[in-house]
Amino acid sequence: MAAVLAVVPAWSETLRWERYNLSFEVPDGGHVAYKSSTAYELQWHDLTFSIRLFDKSGADDDFLKYTLRKDASSYNMWDTKLAKSKIRGFDGYTLTGTLPDGSHASLTMVTSKKTNLLVQIEINHYEGDEPRVAAILKSLTEGEKPKKAPKPQKESKPKPRKQSTPTILYDI
Numbered sequence: 001m002a003a004v005l006a007v008v009p010a011w012s013e014t015l016r017w018e019r020y021n022l023s024f025e026v027p028d029g030g031h032v033a034y035k036s037s038t039a040y041e042l043q044w045h046d047l048t049f050s051i052r053l054f055d056k057s058g059a060d061d062d063f064l065k066y067t068l069r070k071d072a073s074s075y076n077m078w079d080t081k082l083a084k085s086k087i088r089g090f091d092g093y094t095l096t097g098t099l100p101d102g103s104h105a106s107l108t109m110v111t112s113k114k115t116n117l118l119v120q121i122e123i124n125h126y127e128g129d130e131p132r133v134a135a136i137l138k139s140l141t142e143g144e145k146p147k148k149a150p151k152p153q154k155e156s157k158p159k160p161r162k163q164s165t166p167t168i169l170y171d172i
Contacts, residue, residue: 012139015040020053020117025139027132048124049136056111056118061093064109068095071107071122076100085110087140090119094137099124106133114142 012025019037026049030042034050041050065082072080072095080097085108092110099105108121119140123133 012135020115021143022117022119023139023141024051024136026136046126047129047132048122050122052120054118054120056116059109059111059118064092064111068093068107068109071095072097072105075105077105085137087137089113089142090140092119096130103127104129106137108137110140112142117142 013028013030014023014025016023017040026042027044027047030044030047030049032041033043033048034041038054039050039052041048043049068082069080077095077097077099080095082093082095085092085094087108087110090110090112092108094106094108096104096106104125104127106121106123106125108123109118110121111118121137121140123136125133
């Protein structure tokens with residue numbers, strides 16, 4: 001786990017959704033495909049990330065599981081696995097599986113422990129990108145900035161890095 005998190009700062013950009021006090025980290029260089037007051041989508045050549053926000057009223061465990069399975073079925077996903085989400089400060093589930101074109105998807109639905117938010121995250125990716133997907137999901141925080149992993153120590157002089165500043169997604 002620590003090895004995955006050590007990789008995150010080298011390729012990540014922190015995004016902050018001020019209106020909902022949410023932050024998360026994604027790979028640098030994504031193209032904004034869609035944004036609204038409750039939805040945001042980024043695309044790269046090898047990854048698609050979308051996040052949607054809803055009111056969590058009535059969203060119990062059965063609702064979350066049913067919705068994830070229904071979404072997976074509508075995408076014709078196979079080889080699916082449902083697991084409890086490991087996002088700190090949220091309760092819910094992540095369903096992973098394979099799409100008909102052979103790419104992979106991670107569908108996550110979690111409810112905030114602090115507010116009335118239900119967060120739906122979909123990440124489409126290629127096989128082998130699971131560590132990046134896990135890092136993106138684990139970086140989701142509410143009420144605080146995502147915690148960056150300590151920089152790995154190198155024997156040679158490190159190259160200067162561009163400092164990532166939080167980007168405000170959309171605020172009405």
